[in-house]
Amino acid sequence: MSQSLTASRSLAHPQTLAENHVFGEIVRSTFTPPWWAKNRHIQTIWPRFFQRRLNVHWQKERLILPDGDFVNLAWSGERKDIEQSKGLVVIFHGLEGSNKSHYANDMTANLVTQGYVVVLMHFRGCGGEHNSLPRAYHSGETQDAWYLLNWLAELYPGVPKVAMGFSLGANMLLKLLGERPKQTILRGGIAISPPFKLAECSLSINQGMSRMYQSYLLKSMVNNLVDKMRTIDYSDHLEIDDVKARKIKTFKEFDDHVTAPLHGFDSADDYYEKCSAINFLPTIATPTLIIHAKDDPFMNESVLPKTTNLASVVRLELSDRGGHVGFMQGTPWQPIIWLHERVNQYFQEILRV
Structure with missing residues (x-):
């Protein structure tokens, strides 16, 4: 078990929360960097430019949105396999990202080996094709993601669903979950390196x-x-x-x-x-794991939430090092992404598979 950094289960905030309110928890991550990748820029850059991509058989699909615009979906194979899978994982990429982004591609390959089907939603204008309206996407644009989730719920009502977001997509996912505490489509969520503030x-x-x-x-x-x-x-x-x-x-x-x-x-x-996701963390009612590093070069420690910012179902696992969407171990010639194992563990806990 991870070592608790704070007495997060017994605090109360008399100004904003009920007397017996139970907060979420902030714990020390089990991630430790290897000797050669303790620098935050190495953690951030190495997986992007120097690690060989894992193989994914992507299938593309266009989803028409209520305003007439569209987003492009990328499936990790054939949709006919969804009913027999362990569950459906919905992925939201980061700023200017796509299914080809190293973190999204390799996480998808990992999840496929675990028996899941993955669908990645490209934000408007991402993935190599411009959308048809002037509007684009941003860190708080949750309408398209919510439409996708409802569409998936109608198509596959009996398939358990979870979601994960990276960076900008992580901020968006946390905001969506905080906006809709009564949602029942997703059984759980994971946010990796969200900007928070x-x-x-x-x-x-x-x-x-x-x-x-x-x-x-x-x-x-x-x-x-x-x-x-x-x-x-x-x-x-x-x-x-x-x-x-x-x-x-x-x-x-x-x-x-x-x-x-x-x-x-x-x-x-x-x-x-x-x-900013920090404002939506207290109202999340869906089990949510946040993975973050203090040395993230996209931000600084001032953005980190306190336990009083976290709803009881939210767990923040914090490491001293790890960079931005890095968390790399192994050797320079055979690096291993620690995130894959941790994500597998969490989804198994949420879905009981």
């Missing part, structure tokens, strides 16, 4: 070596926006054109000039306040 993360990733991640992701975001501007008129939605878009240098600028106006927020700060 978006405003603090936008500042942290603009400092030191972390700026290389911002630059890498921002280039993709801006290029996709400019490319989409060639076929969609944004003049009624944004006050910038393609030339001004290419001058954006930070996530905060992008969210101020693009994310906020496209999705009905007053500003980046308004978006950050309304969509």
Whole structure:
């Protein structure tokens, strides 16, 4: 058993919660990095660029949304196998991610070997194909995911379902679960490296070596926006054109000039306040595991929730090291992703399989 970091089961918050309220728990993760990968940037970068991808036989499907737009789904094989599987795992990728992202592809390969069927939802405009409306996706966009979950529930009512999100997708999943505490579609959820507090993360990733991640992701975001501007008129939605878009240098600028106006927020700060997962953790009623590292280069320790932020069914497993969606062990020539084993254990506990 992991060692508890706090007396999380006996605290009460008289100002906001009932006297006998039971909080979630924050425990020390069992993850320990190998000697060669203690640096947070190695943990973050090595699996992406130096680890061989596992084989997944992806099957694509387009899901039409209520507003006429679409998202592309990626299935881990044939849907006919779902009824005979241990369960259906719904995956939500991170910023500018897809089913080809190292964490999503290899986690899916792992889950398939465990007997699950996986479906990954590409957020609008992700996965190599632009969506048809000006709107895109962001850390708090839960409507498309909720529509997908209800669609899956209608198709496969007898199949147990769980969900997991990475980074931006993790923030989105936590927000969705907190918004809908009475949901019965998902039996459990896992959030890996969620940003928790978006405003603090936008500042942290603009400092030191972390700026290389911002630059890498921002280039993709801006290029996709400019490319989409060639076929969609944004003049009624944004006050910038393609030339001004290419001058954006930070996530905060992008969210101020693009994310906020496209999705009905007053500003980046308004978006950050309304969509940060930290605000939705207390109302989650679905068993949820959060896996996070203190040295995550996308953020800093100031974003971490306290036990008083966690609903009783939420467990935060915290490690000193691990980077952003890293948690890599093994050797340089044969690395092992510790996350796979931990995810397998948790889903087995939730689904009793």
